[in-house]
Amino acid sequence: MSERIEYDVSLIGASPSNLALAHRLVELASRPVRIAIFEKAKQIGGHLLSGAVSNPRVIKKLFPDWDKGGFPLQGICSDSYLSMVGIRRWENIPRLLTPSYFKKEGYAILCISDMASYMAEELQKRAAEKNGVIVDMFPGFAAQSIVFEGDRVIGVKVDNSDNGVRDICHAKVTVFGDKGFISRDLVSKYNLRKNPQVYSVGVKEVWSTEKSFEGKVWHILGYPLAPGHLGGGFIYGCKNNQLVIGMVMACDSANPNMRPPQVLQDLKKHPYVQEMIRGGKLLKYGASILPEGGYYSLPDKFAVDGAMLVGDALGTLDVKRFSGVDKAMESGYVAASSVWEAIEKDDFTQGTLNSFQPRLMCGWVGEELRDARYFKRVFDDYPEILGKMIPDMVKSIDSGKGPVWAGAQFGLSDPLGSLRLLGARKMVESPSDKGPAIYRPDRTHINPNYSETSAMPEGFDQSVIYSTADVVFYAHTHYEEDNNHIEEFDANVCVDCIEKFDAAGKDTPCVGDCTAEVHQTLEIDGKRRHAMALENCVQCTTCEIVCPFENLRVKAALHGYGPDFSGM
């Protein structure tokens, strides 16, 4: 018997994108097809984390009864607010003045970890109803490397036994829906991305609260982010008296020490949030990155011979609309048509597979990504939005002004500048062509001498505030002694980096931006050196993104090691 293991379709990552792809493919399959799904977490969904308030447009297609029980909803948004927040006060912007893309009423509040595990179960049931359609899931098996034959992808290596052929899953087409752990190898081999991907890091806590906030959604501008830092907070009210509190902050910050988990603690120090979580209990903590380059960070091609990119591997997140989950799922849904076409034609070359690209870009995903293409660039072209406008308005709000008055006051204080900002508004709302947005990698924005500080609220309840070491406990990470998933290429590079940031009185970015207190500097043999407490790692990959010397690489951990984000 041949030991070669072969499937028609191999999906890397049980992500919303790949699970949507599998669902659609099972639906389309009018003859036998074999699908394998690899997931680095111990359980499907175990490493998935998102906000998430999502337009249910793809969920509706896959699960028409999505709001009638069964499908794991945390709630449906009934009231959404865009809030301007200072250190003392909290003002919701009047609905009339709230941009439409901040209005989330009717959207699904999701825990994508639970959603993925539900989608996986349903997938098995639906596949079982179709003759010859096989879906095999392999949680705990991460794709470790891509296997090429010439320029064609023929599979992935998923194990390290002493029998090489047994370690490879061959497939006619391998679809990457991961957060870059492995798809970056494909992108770099074929040089698919001319403009780099840029990221935000998101941190999130789930609380059990005394009061229910089910259906309420807040998106937060201002406090606790320092002036100039793109990002914001979010609070989502879920069923069963659960409350999601999170912060998203762009990695292209000059600040080498963003301390994401502590910024989240700062949000919780605000009197408004304090009131919400009084008497509550922290249930879960987690962190993840968001690929935010959008339209201009999309690869030149979405497929190569034998492989495709979907979801976060492709970069379909739309930061203007906070629309990640639905676009990722749609990318998988649309990709399924091209995969099925390839199966029918028995042709898995780029020519056939890449019909996916025009299919996706001519639909609403492409349309909305194009519409949002300058959202990130606006903040580069108009640094005064984050540097002055929002900080000034927040100050007015703290001094007791309403949001409308705060805006008017800003307008009056600098009429010319405000006029100029109308251009920014146009760039966001209905952009005319200004040529591509060119990004620099996030790490190049870091400035060791960054000195911005922000004021803090006073008199908060310390018992709901956690140190980073303590909060990581709630990510429920599990690793064993053979784990070694973050590679440090050259220890001396780290020594030099530490010296450089020490001189400026800062931690290195890997230490200062870590979401789980993994990175540390320790004095060993008379030198300050980089060390890692890998057992804490929630696998967000921020350290790799911000390492000024590209000296770190976060690989997919083996054997299902990592956090447990179920219920996140």
Added chain:
Amino acid sequence: MSDGLKIVVLIKQVPDTSSAAGVNPDGTVDRVRARKMMNPFDQFALQKAIETRNAHGGEIIVVSMGPPPALAILHEACEYGADKGYLLSDRRLAASDTLATAFALFKTIEFIGNVDIVFTGLQTTDGDTAQVGPQIAERLDFPQVTYCEKMSIEGRTIRASRIIDGGIQRLEVDIPALITIANSASRLEHKRFYNVYRTRELLRDKQTLAKTVMTITLDNIGADPARVGLMGSPTVVGKTWKLGEKGGSCKMFQGDSAKHGVETLIESLSEDERGIEEYVL
């Protein structure tokens, strides 16, 4: 021995030690609600079986006794590399104590026939008696090595070291033998992709599956129903009660170095009203 060894591993499905299983009003574990897992002690036995088969050839037959859902751990054992499985499942087995269980499993091993080595875990996490393995050995009239940590085989002789109070006891037994593996032996290795894949294929191939993982009853093994279940169990459980809630608290000491962390710890203990001497050995 051209065909290698016929190895039996006894495994049991128990409530997942990490799940909040809950306790019934009568003090027994609520087995219906609890998530299930392969008894952690049995995993050491399965690992020793895999090592033994890989070194000497042969086949691993996993055997379990329990309700039909316990098939899941036989499939799981296949994912770890076991070759065959038997689930002894019969309503008449309900409420069996160790005497009855050992009798039923003894009959199962007899039914399988020509077994060279029986591996078992030290004990289960739900019963905690460590009695079943030794009782089976007595019934089979096999020599037994309990608390075995290391072993090697030469010809038909097993050289084993077992853990005893204050040290290690080395002994030799002849095959066939029953060995209970200590939980200080090597841990069960992670599943191999190939074995998981092979098991997925097996579960689809109903014909092969029927010859590979089988469910059997008391009638198949010819066991007298009067000697199993409640009838065959002389053990009387007087009363069970809950010992109390889990408690305690934990304080983390942070510092930029281990040295600083330890200093903070010492400082904190010194401030404790009992005085630091209380904590020094």
